[in-house]
Amino acid sequence: MFSKSNRGNRSRYRRLSLEQLDSRICLAVDTLQNGDVLNVIGTRDADIILVRDDGRGTIHVQDGSSGERHEFRGVEHLVIDALGGNDIIRFTRTGGDMPLPELDITAGEGNDDVAIGLLLPAVQKVRAAAARMNIDLGEDNDRLQINTNGFNNIDLGLSAGTGDDNVLIGLLLPAVQKVREAAARTSMDLDLGDGNNKLNVNSTGIPDVGLDIKAGEGDDNILIGLLLPAVQKVRESAARVNVDFGTGHDTANVGFTGFSNVDHTFTSGDGDPEVTVRTAGPRTLVRATSI
Numbered sequence: 001m002f003s004k005s006n007r008g009n010r011s012r013y014r015r016l017s018l019e020q021l022d023s024r025i026c027l028a029v030d031t032l033q034n035g036d037v038l039n040v041i042g043t044r045d046a047d048i049i050l051v052r053d054d055g056r057g058t059i060h061v062q063d064g065s066s067g068e069r070h071e072f073r074g075v076e077h078l079v080i081d082a083l084g085g086n087d088i089i090r091f092t093r094t095g096g097d098m099p100l101p102e103l104d105i106t107a108g109e110g111n112d113d114v115a116i117g118l119l120l121p122a123v124q125k126v127r128a129a130a131a132r133m134n135i136d137l138g139e140d141n142d143r144l145q146i147n148t149n150g151f152n153n154i155d156l157g158l159s160a161g162t163g164d165d166n167v168l169i170g171l172l173l174p175a176v177q178k179v180r181e182a183a184a185r186t187s188m189d190l191d192l193g194d195g196n197n198k199l200n201v202n203s204t205g206i207p208d209v210g211l212d213i214k215a216g217e218g219d220d221n222i223l224i225g226l227l228l229p230a231v232q233k234v235r236e237s238a239a240r241v242n243v244d245f246g247t248g249h250d251t252a253n254v255g256f257t258g259f260s261n262v263d264h265t266f267t268s269g270d271g272d273p274e275v276t277v278r279t280a281g282p283r284t285l286v287r288a289t290s291i
Contacts, residue, residue, distance in 0.1 A: 055096010
């Protein structure tokens with residue numbers, strides 16, 4: 001069903017389906033649009049929530065369990081709350097010239113699998129190639145994978161909660177992507193919570209990177225690779241990494257390549273971390289602090 005824009009301040013509420021299995025009644029994924037905010041709400045059971053932004057102003061929502069599909073327009077803020085259960089959440093964007101809506105995801109309790117894929121072809125001319133994401137994985141053992149290609153302004157906030165989580169983040173800005181130098185930046189604030197977590201962060205082609213990590217309790221494994229290729233011609237580039245290891249036996253391997261300014265701070269707390277830092281690049285100024 002195609003959904004027209006709201007009239008006045010009326011909100012639209014849709015229940016995608018109602019299924020009865022044996023003696024149990026399972027409510028499937030619900031949606032509610034109020035103005036420019038679209039809420040997608042799961043259940044206490046295992047949900048499959050599939051959301052696609054076509055880049056031309058339409059958000060497509062599919063309940064992967066029931067197959068129900070709906071479309072929404074005029075969305076500037078997308079809120080996904082999966083509630084409890086072992087959920088699968090997918091959000092994708094490929095092409096188009098419309099701004100990406102701000103994205104808030106709450107996975108809730110359960111072993112959740114969240115994946116976000118954002119692709120903006122180099123030939124695509126957009127008004128604002130920005131991605132703003134806030135993700136709360138909740139309790140238990142979760143997996144998060146984020147891949148962006150062609151987005152030059154990225155803000156990411158993550159709260160992983162307790163549990164052994166696996167987080168993979170890959171950010172790519174191709175050298176052929178024509179962007180204003182001042183606009184090419186990323187800021188990430190990652191709270192891994194307690195547990196034996198794995199974090200892998202890689203960025204390529206973004207000249208201004210800010211990364212703050214809080215590891216909490218547990219034995220964490222952190223791998224960071226920040227690369228600015230020589231063909232990416234910028235006047236000034238900077239990479240700032242701050243890691244608070246908390247307690248536990250943590251390991252971190254951090255690499256900086258091609259940045260003119262590098263600033264990293266590692267705080268060990270009551271733990272016993274092992275840290276390896278590699279820096280490569282012409283005329284690189286390094287400021288390092290260990291506490």
